[in-house]
Amino acid sequence: MRILVIEDQPKIAGFIKRGLREEGYTVDVAYDGEEGFSLATTQDYDLIILDLMIPKIGGLDLCRQLRAHKITTPILILTVKDRVEDKVAGLDAGADDYLTKPFAFEELLARCRALLRRQKALPPTRLEVGDLVLDLVQHRVSRSGQEINLTPKEFALLEYLMRNEGCVVTRTMIAEHIWDMNFDSFTNVIDVYINRLRNKIDRERDKPIIQTIRGRGYILKG
Numbered sequence: 001m002r003i004l005v006i007e008d009q010p011k012i013a014g015f016i017k018r019g020l021r022e023e024g025y026t027v028d029v030a031y032d033g034e035e036g037f038s039l040a041t042t043q044d045y046d047l048i049i050l051d052l053m054i055p056k057i058g059g060l061d062l063c064r065q066l067r068a069h070k071i072t073t074p075i076l077i078l079t080v081k082d083r084v085e086d087k088v089a090g091l092d093a094g095a096d097d098y099l100t101k102p103f104a105f106e107e108l109l110a111r112c113r114a115l116l117r118r119q120k121a122l123p124p125t126r127l128e129v130g131d132l133v134l135d136l137v138q139h140r141v142s143r144s145g146q147e148i149n150l151t152p153k154e155f156a157l158l159e160y161l162m163r164n165e166g167c168v169v170t171r172t173m174i175a176e177h178i179w180d181m182n183f184d185s186f187t188n189v190i191d192v193y194i195n196r197l198r199n200k201i202d203r204e205r206d207k208p209i210i211q212t213i214r215g216r217g218y219i220l221k222g
Contacts, residue, residue: 001024001025001026001046001047001116001156001159001160001177002025002026002027002028002043002044002045002046002047002176002177002178003020003025003026003027003028003045003046003047003048003049003112004027004028004029004030004036004039004040004043004045004047004048004049004073005017005020005027005028005029005030005048005049006029006030006031006032006033006035006036006040006048006049006050006051006054006059006062007029007030007031007049007051007054007078008031008032008051008053008054008055009051010031012051012101013029013031014029016049016078016108017029019105019108019109020109020112021152022152023109023139023152024139024152024153024155024156024159025112025156026156026177026178026179026180027180028043028045028180028181031054032054032055032056032057033054033055033056033057033058033059033061033062034056034057035056036048036050036054036057036062037057037062037065037066039181040066040071040073041066041069041071043176043181044176044177045073046073046074046116046177047073047074047075047076047112047115047116048066048073048074048075048076049075049076049078049108049112050062050063050075050076050077050078050095051077051078051079052077052079052081052086052090053079053080053081059077059079059090060089060090060093063075063077063090063093063094063095064093064094066094067093067094074096074097074115074116074118075094075095075096075097076095076096076097076098076099076111076112076115077090077095077097077098077099078099078100078101078103078108079098079100079101080100080101081100082100096115096118097111097114097115099111113136113137125137127159127162127163129162129165129209129220129221129222130207130209130222131143131144131145131222132162132201132209132222134155134158134159134162136159139152139155141155141158141201143201143205148200148201149200150197150200153178153193154193154196154197154200156178157174157178157193157194157197158197158201160174160177160178161197161210161218161220162220164220165220165221165222166219166220166221167219168213168216168217168218168219169217169218169219170216170217171185171190171217172185173217174190174217174218175190194210194212194218197210198210209221209222
């Protein structure tokens with residue numbers, strides 16, 4: 001899952017980015033409204049976390065502009081403004097949820113998960129493909145009941161493949177969803193991570209789940 005954080009305070013933005021990345025999300029950060037608008041309208045995100053008090057384009061105006069440009073990505077407002085009228089204004093501007101600062105990071109994660117579930121209409125706690133199970137809350141993976149230890153990036157890659165079960169995903173699609181905007185597309189990092197997943201998930205199995213489609217990309221089949 002790829003998330004855009006629009007927050008002008010570097011410490012807060014860094015804290016949110018680090019925490020989300022530790023949970024397996026891919027995160028880009030914009031420090032003002034103009035940069036946020038540019039990224040949100042040119043890149044594919046699953047969720048936008050938006051501070052209201054940002055320079056160049058204020059949060060409420062940015063929210064309205066994104067909705068006017070038919071950007072339907074869920075928007076979670078994160079701000080110090082805690083009055084009822086502020087919350088109403090944010091929701092009326094097109095936001096999907098509203099969380100005030102200071103906040104508990106666990107609550108932020110829970111709200112992100114709820115918005116992502118609503119957007120994708122996926123099962124609330126886990127994904128299953130054949131005998132492969134991925135628990136989205138506990139960040140656990142097992143196959144035939146045997147637990148498999150994955151790094152956060154491996155977990156994110158497997159989650160993306162499982163969400164697109166039966167569909168070919170290209171290297172470009174993987175790069176856009178699993179790595180941030182600074183990813184070097186000329187490296188073989190994606191192939192390395194696919195091989196790592198295969199070694200952990202398909203090793204010594206009669207039926208491999210992750211398959212290569214020559215010249216196109218990869219597909220996960222149960």
